Amino acid sequence: MNLGLMFDAMVVLPSGVGLTLTLTVLSLTAGFLLSVPLAFIRAFGRPGLSLAVLAYTYVIRGTPMLVQLFLLYYGLAQIEAVRSSIFWVILRDPFWCALLTFSLNSAAHTTEILCRGLQSVPKGVTEAATSLGLKRFQIARLVTFPIAFRISLPAYGNEVVGMIKGSSLASTVALLEITGMARQMVSTTFAPYEIFIVAGAIYLSLTSIAVKAIQLLERWLSTDGHPVRRRKARLRPALPDHEITTTPLP
């Protein structure tokens, strides 16, 4: 163990945190925005459409992200039409390819997570909303989605952590995020232990922060044991979701 090298790594590697976080946050955002409509289609859409979404999520979730990344980055260049189209500006850049891959991946995972959440919203709640005269879109926006989101939040936390870890694959297409910088440092210093351990510690702190943040969000959104919030919620046409979030006894 060379402590001086570890210190060097501690100084150099944080400059890769920016790219890791950019890739993670952007792909999580894009994936989430894409997955909300997909999850509604998957859960409540017509059988044909639901199957089409299932095919998408199944293929994405069934193949390694590395294959998808190489397919987009190297594979698409084989098609002449892609190379001559305007998309080539984006698709020849490793950053955009990685971002696209991660977003599609995150969308597939989030769709399945949200779909399970949507399906576990009790039927009585939506029936009650219908009987109050809410339109279908209003029910989805005000009733079904908020409940489903709370149910899905713990599973979505795993997806956030998975995306932080998955962003390390960007180093395989020569992007210098944390892993990429660590590999570059290792190839010049030949000290894999010190540098990869520091990189691992940086990832560990990022994932720990993400886990804590999701836990805080869970507590903030849950109305259990918050009488003030619950009373406020009662004034709005909201739902007593403390009954829904608790799992029924077998």
Next chain:
Amino acid sequence: MGGFTTQFVAALTVTISLALVSGCLGTAFGLFVAISKGTAQPRLNSVVTAYTTVVRGVPELLIILLIYFGGTTLASKIAGRYVEVNAFTAGVIALSVVFSGYATEVFRGAIAAVPAGQTEAAKSLGLNAWQRWMFVIGPQMLRLALPAYGNLWISLFKDTALVSIVGLTDIMRVAYVGAGSLRAPLTFYLAAAALYLSLTTVTLLSIRLAERRYPALGR
């Protein structure tokens, strides 16, 4: 595809054996740790928690790189000359570590989900610790763990692709080499994707079969 079909067949066996070996080692280790976590003293518990937190919070790619390059450095230092660690061995160690980290949490959760009354009833019947695990807690715990445990296997098959980065000639590596030499990346990566998809599909189907054959008891 040229002569790459035979190479893909060989690579498929490499990928499958890598996954099977590291999955079995990871399961054994995870099971051992989960059981000892339930019985042992608090200090060991915090060590186990630290282990699972670190393994699950660090990218798999980084663990593979650390064990491959770090292992090479370590082996060279011990032998006094340059020794390169076999990519397969490094992959098995790295993936077993990852798998055991997740499996520990799955099994721990499943053990906690078995009602305490079962252990008490087994004790009152005079079963010893070994018999309690074999005949009472074990069978119930494994059934409860099965769905989550199956997902771990699917992730494992996908994670094997990462070992190609340190030079193991698995499916991904053959696709990479073929794509470079025949200048047909799309064809080769699509073939690789299809192979991985069929592997995960077979895994998924066998888990579904196992879940139907061994449903969780008493629910």
